[in-house]
Amino acid sequence: MPPDAPAHLSEEQIISLVAYLAGGAGGDLAVGIGDDCAVLGGDQTGLVVTTDLLVQGSHFDLELMSPADVGHRSMAANLSDLAAMGARPAYGFLSLGMPARPTAAFVSELVGSMVAQGRAHGLKLAGGDTVKAPQVVINLCLLGAMGNLAPVLRSGGRLGDAVCVTGLLGGSGAGLAWLQAGRDPAEAAAAEAVAAHCRPTPRVAAGRALAESGRVHAMMDLSDGLAADLPRLARASGLGAAVEAEAVPISPAALAVAPALGGDALGWALGGGEDFELLFTCDPGEVPLLAQVVAEAAEGLTVTQVGRLTQGPGVTLIKQGEEEPITYKGFDHFQEPAP
Template sequence: MRDETVGEAGEFTVIDRATQGRVQPATTLVGPGDDAAVVAAPDGRVVATTDMLVEGKHFRLEWSTPEQIGRKAIAQNGADIAAMGARPTAYLVALGCPPSTPLTVTDGLTEGLWAEAAVVGAAIVGGDLVESDQLVISVMALGDLEGRSPVLLSGARVGDVVAVCGRLGRSAGGLALLAADRDGAPELLAAHRVPMPPYSQGPVAAGAGATAMTDVSDGLLADLGHIASASGVSIDVSSAALTGDAVLNSAAVDLGVDELAWLLTGGEDHALAATFPGDAVVPEGWVAIGTVGEGGGVTVDGKEWQGSVGWRSFGK
């Protein structure tokens, strides 16, 4: 039996399937169904970010299920909120798709979106559905600082310690396996399909005095480069402090790739990287990997990294 499509069901049927029966947190004062949502902002400030995933560029349906894609769309936005030292509270999702898209695909996306939002106690409060030539998912995330100051890219100071929380290189390893049509290392494939940002550690780092913070979306060196540039400092990463694992190492050997390159330049892990004052105690769960100095740029073991430093949307 052929699956019903979005074009056959119509816009409002698809939206109803995405929103009916869903539970909203107390912070959602007006949820889906009105002209706009109303979300409580107890702090008096709202942290906001947005990101977009385009089929064929950021995901492939032959590599990931619709549910996994939905979770990834929420995770990458939630990681940005966490990197500001805030807690995600609500998401707005805009979806573009061809009329021929099966409802099983949009239903799967919906399940993934709501499931990942629930991980941090948030929900989908609104969005849009339009016709497009390919599947496009645009997410806006809102967050609450809960009285804390936002942790900016521009706050790193000479003498600070650089630390990370979360796994590095695993998404890059999973992507490389998929591109090579290898089905081994399910842990790496899962890491690429559904990242697991350490959401709660953003506020923890802020409370511990983090001076700057970012999520690792483009690659560790690339994202630390944003901190170095915004703060007017240099950052040196110690390769010995970066810890891979047996699974990552085995995949790197199998594919003839340098594991360190995945750790330093692999994107979409959505781990958190932050700088802390040199005399501060790095929070539990964080690993010190480098130092902040005078000058500019990012080095590895005191030397410039040779090769790509990470993802560039319009790079070659």
């Protein structure tokens, strides 16, 4: 253990410790721990690999959503990491843990929805593992193919780059808050937010089109929220970033439920997580062209410039002209609750 390790670790500190123990990329591993996917080299050149573990109570609550929703979300979360590299989904491996006495209806709903979401993006389920577990746990490992394209990494950002996001942010966090407040998911005002949370759309075609354009410098997907994910992209690029609060494309779905829940729509947009939109950087002059590329690839999906890459250090939020360090927090599994 490193001598300066704190007693209790955050999610990010755990990953740093694992990366320290595992050692970095090299040899036939082109990109190891630290990006959305590992990038294989040597005989496996052109393949990227991602894996995500989803656990009842941490990532989904089967009291609040259907097994089909859980299956869809699990596959979407993983496909989103392939999208972030510009990869084409290829093969999936599903490891499933379930309590005793699982029913055919439950497995059909969960896995059927997962397979349908994968197939819609060209992915074939090719294997996995099944065990009894105290609660439902789902691990997907996906392989993506780059073809003749180089994967778009988090580390390619350049000073002065425009920082852009696809789509709208905050809908998923708002939908989760609605469900966790015990509100009726069928209520019209919340339908869009609940759908954003239960049935997110991974931006596979947009990610591929952005990679194909050759004009994107760095890219990742937004799983923990802009407030957590942009610092990762900026740090990987050796830079900082500034975000204009007024430019953040807050989802109308989040704005619609905020008053009823006493919630903060900007907070969901920056820190709610699980929107699974793409975050990318490019020359500021290329934003309109890339917006067109994305709109054509993904049925009118929008691109919004939310800020720029700076010398740093760190990420600042510009609110009504005032620049301050970003205080919104993204999602961390091991975050201690506020005292």
